[in-house]
Amino acid sequence: MTAPGSVAAAPPSSSRRRTFLADLTASFVVFLVAVPLCVGVAVASGVPAELGLVTGIVGGLVTGFLPGSSLQVSGPAAGLTVLVYQAVQQFGLSALGVLVLATGLLQLLMGALRVGRWFRAISVSVVEGMLAGIGLVLIAGQLYSMAGLAAPATSLAKIAGLPGMLVDVVRSPAALTSFALGLGTIAVLVLWARMPRRLRVVPAPLVAVGLAIVAGAFLGPSVAMVEVQGLLDSIQPPGPGDFSRLAELGVLGTILAFTLIASAESLFSAAAVDRLHDGPRTRYNQELMAQGAGNAVCGVLGALPLTAVIVRSAANVQAGARTKASRVLHGVWLLLFAALVPAALGLIPVAALAGVLVHAGFKLIPLAEIRRLWREHRGESFVLTATALAIVSVGMFEGVLVGLALSVVKTAWDTSRVHLDVTDPGAGPLTVRLSGSATFLRLPRLLDQLEALPQDRPVEVDLADLHHLDHACRASLENWAARHSAETVEPVRFAQRL
Numbered sequence: 001m002t003a004p005g006s007v008a009a010a011p012p013s014s015s016r017r018r019t020f021l022a023d024l025t026a027s028f029v030v031f032l033v034a035v036p037l038c039v040g041v042a043v044a045s046g047v048p049a050e051l052g053l054v055t056g057i058v059g060g061l062v063t064g065f066l067p068g069s070s071l072q073v074s075g076p077a078a079g080l081t082v083l084v085y086q087a088v089q090q091f092g093l094s095a096l097g098v099l100v101l102a103t104g105l106l107q108l109l110m111g112a113l114r115v116g117r118w119f120r121a122i123s124v125s126v127v128e129g130m131l132a133g134i135g136l137v138l139i140a141g142q143l144y145s146m147a148g149l150a151a152p153a154t155s156l157a158k159i160a161g162l163p164g165m166l167v168d169v170v171r172s173p174a175a176l177t178s179f180a181l182g183l184g185t186i187a188v189l190v191l192w193a194r195m196p197r198r199l200r201v202v203p204a205p206l207v208a209v210g211l212a213i214v215a216g217a218f219l220g221p222s223v224a225m226v227e228v229q230g231l232l233d234s235i236q237p238p239g240p241g242d243f244s245r246l247a248e249l250g251v252l253g254t255i256l257a258f259t260l261i262a263s264a265e266s267l268f269s270a271a272a273v274d275r276l277h278d279g280p281r282t283r284y285n286q287e288l289m290a291q292g293a294g295n296a297v298c299g300v301l302g303a304l305p306l307t308a309v310i311v312r313s314a315a316n317v318q319a320g321a322r323t324k325a326s327r328v329l330h331g332v333w334l335l336l337f338a339a340l341v342p343a344a345l346g347l348i349p350v351a352a353l354a355g356v357l358v359h360a361g362f363k364l365i366p367l368a369e370i371r372r373l374w375r376e377h378r379g380e381s382f383v384l385t386a387t388a389l390a391i392v393s394v395g396m397f398e399g400v401l402v403g404l405a406l407s408v409v410k411t412a413w414d415t416s417r418v419h420l421d422v423t424d425p426g427a428g429p430l431t432v433r434l435s436g437s438a439t440f441l442r443l444p445r446l447l448d449q450l451e452a453l454p455q456d457r458p459v460e461v462d463l464a465d466l467h468h469l470d471h472a473c474r475a476s477l478e479n480w481a482a483r484h485s486a487e488t489v490e491p492v493r494f495a496q497r498l
Contacts, residue, residue, distance in 0.1 A: 019322045022326075023322055024326075026320055026326040027321075027330040027333065028333065030315055030316045030321075030326065030327065032202070033206070033311065033315045034056050034073075034330060034334060035334070036206060036209040036348075036353065036356055037075070037205060037309070037360070038053050038075055038076055040357050042055075042076060043226060043354075044078075044145065045081050045088065045304060046088045046089065046093075047084070047096065047304060048227070048234040049226050049228065049229075050229060050231050050233075050342065050345070051235075051302070051303045052075075053231070054303040055298050055303045055304040055305070055306045056076060056306075056330075057331050057338065058294050058301070059075040059076075059294055059306045059327075059331065060073075060327055060330045060332065061328060062294045063294035064328045064330070064331055066293060067290065068282060068284075068287030068291075069273060069283075069287045070279055070280050070324050071273060071276075071313065071321050071327070072266075072270050072273045072282070073313045074306045074308050074327075075312060077262075077265060077306070077307040077308075078138060078360040080258070080265075080304075080307065081357070082138055082141070082155075083254070083257055084304060086395075087254050087258075089153075090250065091245065091250075093236065093302075094242050095242050095251070096302060097236065097300065097302035098238045098243055099254055099258060099299070099305075100298050100299035100304070100305045101298075101299025102299070103258040103259045103299070103305055104292045104297070105292065106259045106292070107263055107292025111285045111286065111292055112285075116263075117285065123380075123383065123404075123411075124268075125384040125403070125407065126387055127264055127265075128366045129386070129388045129391075129403050130261065133392050134391065135361040135363075135364030136155075136159070136361070136391075137392055138358075138360070138364070139358050140158040142354040142355075142361065143162065143358060144158070145351070145353075146178060146179050146354040146355060147168070147169045147179040147182075147351075148175055148178040148350070149169075156392065156393055159392065174222050177222050177223065178349075178350075181349055182352065182354050182355035184212070184215070184355070185211075185355030188208040189208050189356065189359045192204035192207055192208070208355070212351070212352030213347050213348060213349070213352075216347070216348075216349040223349045223350075225347065225348065225349055226346055226347075226350060227346070228342060228343060230342060235301050236302035237300055238299070258305055261400070262291065262305055263291065265308065266291045266307045267282075267284055267287065267288065269309065270308060272310055276313075276314060276318075291308065294306050312330075370385070379413075379414070382410075383406045383410055386406055387400070412439065413441050416438075416439040416441045417442070418437060418438040418442045418473075420432060420446065421433045422453070429459055429460045429493070430454070430459045433462040433465065434461065436466065436467065437467050438466060439472070446473065446476075450477075451480065456487065457488065458488050458490035459484060459488075459493070460493045461477075461495065
């Protein structure tokens with residue numbers, strides 16, 4: 001019997017029903033968010049639009065079914081668009097499957113070796129700098145697509161050519177119409193967040209693309225539409241000749257870049273999603289293996305690489321998802337959409353998808369974080385900015401390596417703190433106490449302080465509070481001691497052995 005004022009526990013069947021209904025509703029929301037993003041990423045990557053849906057389907061049915069992160073949603077991501085486009089242009093569409101398959105196998109291996117948790121040790125400044133660089137390149141490239149114009153080959157050329165591109169847009173009525181449609185799409189995406197809550201139940205990307213489809217119908221053939229090939233025709237499994245390219249150095253570098261960026265983005269996304277809900281926490285090694293399994297399947301199908309996507313994951317949590325069933329179901333809806341109504345893709349203007357990705361590119365640039373780091377941690381803001389600029393000017397893989405190297409150097413500089421205190425008793429030798437960590441990074445200042453000591457006084461050096469002394473500092477101390485001893489009656493004495 002239930003006590004007065006208490007609430008009777010819901011029967012297990014009723015609880016399961018509520019959970020299923022919550023997951024079902026969330027899966028529809030995620031599906032509606034995923035469709036324009038999957039198609040847009042594919043078009044921007046230079047591959048058939050259907051391949052973006054294939055990757056989204058695998059992200060739901062394969063990665064979504066596996067353990068790791070319960071509410072995180074995977075699919076094609078804007079963060080890899082630039083790298084995929086470069087890989088397709090350099091190696092061809094047929095080689096994409098090999099690149100993605102090898103990426104998946106590497107992720108599976110890293111997960112089995114429990115490397116997943118070590119991605120949490122990567123400097124946040126490097127990751128945000130990577131995303132900012134990707135965002136800048138993505139914006140620059142998609143602005144040309146919004147106008148229906150050919151983009152220059154390199155990232156720097158794209159950015160440098162933007163003024164000329166705007167002049168071409170003004171001079172061409174067709175380009176101006178297409179560009180205006182893209183700007184309208186961006187405006188809808190920005191303004192939709194200010195609409196009443198009851199309207200915002202419909203995802204902004206769906207509204208923006210839907211309005212663009214209506215506008216495109218009125219504008220007619222002056223606006224380019226997405227080319228449709230059919231789901232089965234777009235799938236191109238890699239052949240034996242494609243696997244032979246694994247011996248090429250450029251292919252191996254691209255696979256490493258895919259692996260590093262996809263893994264880091266997925267695991268950092270998982271950490272962000274964990275802050276949005278109170279459910280089970282992410283198991284990082286299992287999540288890395290789930291991402292690897294998904295990429296392996298995508299590689300076999302010749303599709304785009306997948307990562308966890310924070311936009312879809314946040315939509316999943318905010319829509320009330322309870323279990324991983326929501327992300328699996330979103331993959332089912334994507335499969336039904338791609339199989340039953342593929343012609344609907346041909347109604348979407350390319351300029352609208354470019355606008356969606358320009359908006360996504362701006363969201364990749366952490367402006368608030370850059371301002372905060374500039375006020376509080378100038379060194380971290382330098383690492384972030386340098387990583388982004390290196391990606392824009394040199395390339396994705398090289399830019400990430402530059403960021404990692406700068407992060408290591410900054411950490412070494414911050415931890416290399418050596419203090420020198422001099423005690424003069426008035427008579428007898430000077431006492432020099434060294435404390436902290438003496439590394440080559442602080443050697444110039446340390447030698448300046450030692451050489452400023454009086455040359456006619458004996459010195460005793462106390463190293464008791466020195467936590468670390470690297471080889472360069474040890475050799476320099478010995479050389480200084482020999483020189484100083486030659487100027488005095490008594491040699492320099494060390495209270496501890498060097």
